Amino acid sequence: MTSTKTDRLQHFGIKLFSGISPESTDLLAEGAKHVPFQMGQTVVAAGQKYPGLICVLSGQLKYARANRSGKEQVFEIADQGDTLGYEGIASNHAIDHDVAGRKNGEYLLVHYSNVRKAMERDPVLALNVVREAGASLTRMRKLADALSLKDANERLAAWLVTWIESSRKETPDEPFQAVLPFTQSEIAAQVGTVREVISRGFTRMEREGLLTVSGKRIRILSLDGLRKYSSATA
Incomplete structure (x- = not known):
């Protein structure tokens, strides 16, 4: 048309x-x-x-x-x-x-x-x-x-921070829940790695008390912690 x-x-x-x-x-x-x-x-x-x-x-x-x-x-x-x-x-x-x-x-x-x-x-x-x-x-x-400067886990944390900040007008109170807009394979393709590394990255961040993940549902426990994690090598 x-x-x-x-x-x-x-x-x-x-x-x-x-x-x-x-x-x-x-x-x-x-x-x-x-x-x-x-x-x-x-x-x-x-x-x-x-x-x-x-x-x-x-x-x-x-x-x-x-x-x-x-x-x-x-x-x-x-x-x-x-x-x-x-x-x-x-x-x-x-x-x-x-x-x-x-x-x-x-x-x-x-x-x-x-x-x-x-x-x-x-x-x-x-x-x-x-x-x-x-x-x-x-x-x-x-x-x-x-x-070139960050490892895969740091890139994942940076991706999460960017996604949260771009999708919300105001920083939400913690903890807060959200639904990831992409599968782990799609996130991996955006941060330059593979799905298995993304899965391990989420597991590591859970152990460090930054978030919890169940399928596409994610619960952010410390957004400031994610920011610090993402800039570890910046």
């Missing part, structure tokens, strides 16, 4: 388009397409180029790489409102990772040529691109630092 000029992209909750002018909205909507995707479906494969900005309207996308043995490293999870493909705005080279569905959903594909034109006319959009692309680069740098 092709969008019309009367679409207001902000209504989809795309952070990149927050505060832009109606004229920019109309330009970006020209030729934009709504594309459904399924869990596990490859949207853009390694060796291909991004076809345009991919704005997640629903569901989740992930971008990841796998080695020859099949071990997957997930670099980022894109939720509703997130955008992928910033590198293609200036120079669109083939990517070295896969973009695939994690949860069934739909994305909006926006032509790069329209993005460039809108950025030239709308400083708000240009600043949004710099902010969102910069935030993505910061997350990548932190992941690279964690993989």
Whole structure:
């Protein structure tokens, strides 16, 4: 389905388009397409180029790489409102990772040529691109630092702290319970290890009185303790 000029992209909750002018909205909507995707479906494969900005309207996308043995490293999870493909705005080279569905959903594909034109006319959009692309680069740098400087247990603790702080507006009173949004295998793929190491990491943190885990249900006993654990080698 092709969008019309009367679409207001902000209504989809795309952070990149927050505060832009109606004229920019109309330009970006020209030729934009709504594309459904399924869990596990490859949207853009390694060796291909991004076809345009991919704005997640629903569901989740992930971008990841796998080695020859099949071990997957997930670099980022894109939720509703997130955008992928910033590198293609200036120079669109083939990517070295896969973009695939994690949860069934739909994305909006926006032509790069329209993005460039809108950025030239709308400083708000240009600043949004710099902010969102910069935030993505910061997350990548932190992941690279964690993989090179922290052991797997410290990376797991750091992942837990980041997840808790990003999913809650205020720091909850302790102890508190939550439901993990990923399986242990999926967490392992994000912190650069395997499921068995994640399981042992949770067991070790339980012994140290930081948390308890039962399936996907987790009870945080000491968030400050997790913070200290995650920064042991920082």
